[in-house]
Amino acid sequence: MKKSQNGPVNRRNFLKGAAAGAAAFVAKPAVAAAQEQRAAVAAAKPAEVNGPESGKHASDFMVDLFKSLGMEYMFSMCASSFIGIHESIINYAGNKNPECITCTHEEISVAMANGYAKVEGKPVLVCVHGTVGTQHAAMAVYDAWCDRVPIYMVLGNTIDATERGGEVAWVHSAQDPAGIIRDMTKWDDNPVSLAHFAESAVRAYKIAMTPPMGPVAICVDDHMQDGVTPAGLKVPKLAMPSPPQGESAAVAEAAKLLVAAQNPVIMTTRAARTPEGLKLMVELAETLQAGVVDAKRRMNFPTRHPLNGGVPNQADVILALEAGDLSNVTRAAHQRGAKIINISAGELFQKSNYGDYFRYAEVDLPISGDAQATLPSLIEAIKREMTGDRKAAAQARGAKLAEANRQNLERARTDATYAWDANPISTARLSMELWDQIKNEDWSLVTGWVNWPIRLWDFNKHYQYIGRAGGEGVGYHAPASIGAALANKKHGRLTVAIQPDGDFMVAPGVLWTAAHHQIPLLMIMQNNKAYHMEVMYFQRQALARNRSTEGLKIGFGLDKPDIDYAAMAKSMGVAASGPISDPKELGPAIRRGIEVVKRGEPYLIDAVTQAR
């Protein structure tokens, strides 16, 4: 932490000098004047402007660390507390790996990193500024925590109280910045040397990426960034641990239960962490000929696969794989004598304060381990248990499920015909106008709460769907979509989003980021002019008190004036059209939008829609 007396130009000394100069114009006590005189002498010492006397700048070494971790981007709202890293990315790394992506809010930075990680399977670097930036980021960190998404954060800070240059620096600094988000991170550290920072930077990556994944945070002192890299300091080696698997005897017992079952059902929320996980889920279902009930927090199972679906309340054995709240399922299962197997890494790492562990579920065979990592051994164990008669029973079961699946698709198509020509546009019509024009492309839908696409589209690749906000925080979708679109960009995929209007209004500045960095995304605003979920809660509350529901727009509506989303987009450099409430106009607008997106730019369509 010690700095050369003749070290490089120091921002804090510069500020001290300026403060001393300003102070000369006011009367001051003798002691204060003496202190300022000493400060002025220190500030007057010659400064080295071209670089450290030996070695490289500490923040250059930090960038070497981030490169070694495969960081393609730094998402940040610029700030003084990590300006050393920022400058090193520009002038030392040539703004490449990582490349700076300018965000207009720290919640945007982290939510973009969330969307990116769910497509690309790895984190980006997110830098945030001390107390204020970390608090802005907190909501998006919580979403990532609940959603088991690896987020890699560097929190800028000025730890040395004597180096905090003025009131702003003081209120932006903290003794323990990571404490703000500690309950929603897997790990954090506050390194006191560059060597310490190096080890913690690599350790943080390993922890974030080891299932169950989650956010991590490393505090970085701005003084440390200005230092010199000690001779001999190396980037620590990174070797990723294999993910934890279920214990072999328990896996064998699970296989026996599943093969013996008359009607096994698989339930999952986040089993498929990677494309390989999706393949394994298909192999598991086909080996067992069991239906898969996919809560779709990840792309766990193809929507048009004959085994997609199932009725847990009719199952005699339920296999839960990284599932969510199982308490209701287990209660119902035990009433009819059914068994529950749960394979999850959830209990390997959990914190107390937030309720993302749900109500206690009375599972019969709990297996702690990452579901995806356990699937190969489970599939093999099931194959070993499969006798001829069990195979025949499984095939008969699979045929029934396939027929039920076919009927579900037909029912969904019939349901979609209702209000097909409605104005405002039905959400089914919107979904199918979009599907019509992307179905032959290499597409990726990167927003959640999209019931019609899940019912009607053919999802079969892992990147085609990334779930929704883990903590259900409003404001996730727009930035996460743009982060996901950035990840899709290098793969040449067509990224589309059906964007809730209320969610968009939390952080609309992300559109400027998309325009500035030419991130191609077709965003269709689902403009229903209200926070409709809350409207429905209001109606329930009023009726429970036998009072009127006519005030349903008060405090819930997003109208009077209507928000002109196309104008908003254009003001930030994003081409746009709308508002469109006639469904016949939607198809041509989508066609125009796709042309723009294929040129590598974002496009927004403001579609005025039904509530749901």
Add this chain to the structure above:
Amino acid sequence: MKKILTLLIFVQTLAGQTPAPPAAGNAEKGKATYMKIGCYTCHGTMGQGGAGARLAPNPLAAPAFINYVRKGGPNHSFLGGMPAYSNSIISDADLADIRAYLTSIPAPPPVKSIPLLNQ
């Protein structure tokens, strides 16, 4: 998926499969009331359903329709079921108007006539 399946069953039940008797009520007034008290938030502006059940074009017969609104429905999603509307919130006459509006909504086109739904 469980919620969706349950909702589908619920939707089928409410929409009914048999034609309703001729509406006794004012469809135009019914539409205005339907929008004013917020039926559309769950059921859609054309009664097509959404968070709530499909209601049009063949709503329950008038007595059953009124009875259902008065008593409310079973839980079918995380939002709960249809909340109960008492007589002081909405009168039988208003409900008859709403039912007339729902009955006036044309039947949807068949799936086969919509190319976008055949792919």
